[in-house]
Amino acid sequence: MEKKIFLKESEIPRQWYNIQADLPTPLPPPLNPATGEPITPDMLAPIFPMNLIEQEVSGERFIDIPEEVLDRLLIWRPTPLCRAYSLERFLGTPARIYFKNEGVSPPGSHKPNTAIPQAYYNKVFGIKRLTTETGAGQWGSALAFACHQFGLELKIYMVRVSYNQKPYRRVMMEVWGGRCIPSPSMDTNAGRRFLDENPEHPGSLGIAISEAIEDAVTSKNTKYSLGSVLNHVMLHQTIIGLEAQKQLASIGEYPDVVIGCVGGGSNFAGIAFPFIRDKINGKDIKIIASEPTSCPTLTKGPYVYDFGDTAETTPLLPMHSIGHGFVPAPIHAGGLRYHGMAPLVSRLLLDGLIEARAYSQLETFAAGITFARTEGFIPAPETDHAIACVIDEAKKAKEEGREKVILMNWSGHGVIDLASYDAYMAGRLENFELPDEDIARLIKDLEKFPKPV
C-alpha cells in the first residue's frame, strides 16, 4: 500500500478552474460604500493590474496557467497526496484518510500558489514594486519569495505585535529580499494617524491593509497584493484540488468527504472547488469548511455587505461576516482571524454546496498534536482546524462502520509557529466562543448598506 501518491512534473495541471462559470447563483458585485453602486473593473485599476482584475471577474471555466508561472510552481509542485495510515490506526477507523501536503513549499504553506502568479501578472503588466500586509507573516514570506522570483521589490506592513513576537517570519521575508516594517508606521498618513493616537499602538490587519493600499496608490509603478478572499486568489489555489483529483483517480479512489480550514477561504477553495464542480454535476459528496469558535464567520456571521478592512478603505464585499470592527480575543492563538469570508465561499454555503463547522482552540491543538505524534509532521495551528474535523468524521465512520474516504488539505506546517504550541502545552490556552451579543453589536453598523442578493 502506497503512503504517498505523486504526480510526475509533466502531469501538473496546466489550467486553473474558475468556479464562477458553474455557480448556481451568480455573485453579487462589490459596491462603492459612498454611493451604494456596483464597482466596475476600471475602479480597481489603481490597486491591481488589469490582467488580475480580468481574472477577478472572469466567467471562463478554465484559465491557462502561463509557462513562466508553471516553471516556478514546479519548484515544489505537484505536492504529494499522503495516506494517513498511522492516524487511521490510532483512531481505529475504517475511514481512509488522505491529506494533500501543501507544507512542502519554500515558505511552508499553500500561499505561494497565488503569490507566484500574482507577482508574475504584475511583472508582465509593467509593475516594479508591490505592497502588502501580513499578520503572522505567512503571506508576507510567500509574497517575498514570489517577488524575488520575478525581480519585483516588495514592502510588507506587518502587524506590530506579530512583528515583535515572531521575528523569524520577518527574517524569512528579508532573506528573500522583501522589506518588512511594523504597522502602524510613520511611512503613511494612515499609520501616522494611529501612532498619533497611541505611540505604542499594537496594530491590526485592518490598519496594515490601509497602509499597504495607501502606499500602492501613492507610489510610482506600485500595486497592492492580497493573499486570500478575492476571486482570483481562489482561482490560483484550485491547482491543489485539480492535482488531488488526478492523484486519487490514479489509485481508483474518490472522496466522500473533503475538508479544509478557513480564514479568508483560499486553501479551502483550492482543495474544494474542483470537487464542488463534480457535486454540481451530480456527485454525492460532503464538503466541510472548518473555523474557530472564536472567529465564527461562516457558522454565525450573517450574509451582508461589509468592508474588507477595519479602516473602511476597500469596496463592500458580499460575504458572511462578523463585522469589520472584530478584534480577535487575546487568548486566541490558532490563526484564522479574518472577520469576513471569500465571497465565493460565502455564496456556496448559502447554496447548500458546502457546510461549515466551528472548533474550539483546545480541540484544534489536541488534534494537531495527535497528527504530529502519528503522521510526524507538525501542522500549522490553522491546519489543526481541518484535522479536528477529519478526526470527527473518522470517528463517525467508526461508529457507523463505514469505509469512507476523507480528503483533507494540509495547508501548512507549524515549524515557524511553535510559540502557540508552547502556550497550549504549558496549559496557557483556554476556549473562547464569540458571544452572539458581540456579533449583533459588530454587524449593527452594516444595516445602512443594501442586502446582497
Ligand SMILES: *Cc1c(COP(=O)(O)O)cnc(C)c1O
Ligand atoms: C494563511 C493560512 C491559512 C488561512 O488562510 P486561507 O485563505 O483561509 O487559506 C490556513 N493555513 C495556513 C497554513 C495558512 O498559512
